[in-house]
Amino acid sequence: MIWIKALHIMSMVTWFAALFYLPRLFVYHAMTEDTLGHERFCVMERKLYVMMNIGMMATWTFGLWLIYLYGWEWLKSSAWLHAKLTIVLALTGYHLYCKKIVHTFKAGHNTRSHVWYRVFNEVPVLALVGIIILAVVKPF
Numbered sequence: 001m002i003w004i005k006a007l008h009i010m011s012m013v014t015w016f017a018a019l020f021y022l023p024r025l026f027v028y029h030a031m032t033e034d035t036l037g038h039e040r041f042c043v044m045e046r047k048l049y050v051m052m053n054i055g056m057m058a059t060w061t062f063g064l065w066l067i068y069l070y071g072w073e074w075l076k077s078s079a080w081l082h083a084k085l086t087i088v089l090a091l092t093g094y095h096l097y098c099k100k101i102v103h104t105f106k107a108g109h110n111t112r113s114h115v116w117y118r119v120f121n122e123v124p125v126l127a128l129v130g131i132i133i134l135a136v137v138k139p140f
């Protein structure tokens with residue numbers, strides 16, 4: 001059990017490293033005007049998105065594995081986990097939206113400003129604060 005939890009936390013750190021950095025690349029990409037810079041950002045975004053996928057899938061796999069080990073009764077009575085999973089589902093939606101943005105940039109169709117991406121970049125910070133408090137403090 002504790003080994004699965006350790007793997008869960010390692011995967012979560014991998015996922016979040018990419019969730020923090022990919023939208024930051026969008027900020028700089030939105031400020032780029034030259035073709036060489038644009039192409040370089042496209043490669044970086046595509047490769048980072050692959051890492052982000054690996055982090056997400058591993059986090060989900062080890063998280064669901066933990067739930068399986070704790071059992072159905074534990075899952076039913078853990079209200080903090082229900083709240084945490086709600087945030088994680090929203091975060092998974094954010095992750096998939098990043099994929100759409102990677103494709104939009106690649107096609108040269110981005111219309112959003114770097115300011116928009118700066119705000120977008122803060123969403124995972126809020127999710128992290130909520131999830132960590134729920135997972136560690138377990139307030140309810």
Ligand code: HEM
Pocket residue numbers: 005008009012059060061062063064066067088127128131132135136
């Ligand atoms: C992807 C879906 C996820 C599932 C199904 C899941 C499920 C779980 C479960 C069942 C535990 C064990 C809780 C315990 O031992 O009391 C756990 C622990 C933990 N999870 Fe997740 N989790 C997920 C995502 C995340 C994410 C995205 C984060 C971080 C932002 C995270 C952070 C943690 C932490 C820090 C712990 C250790 C809590 C402790 O033992 O004090 N989890 N998770």
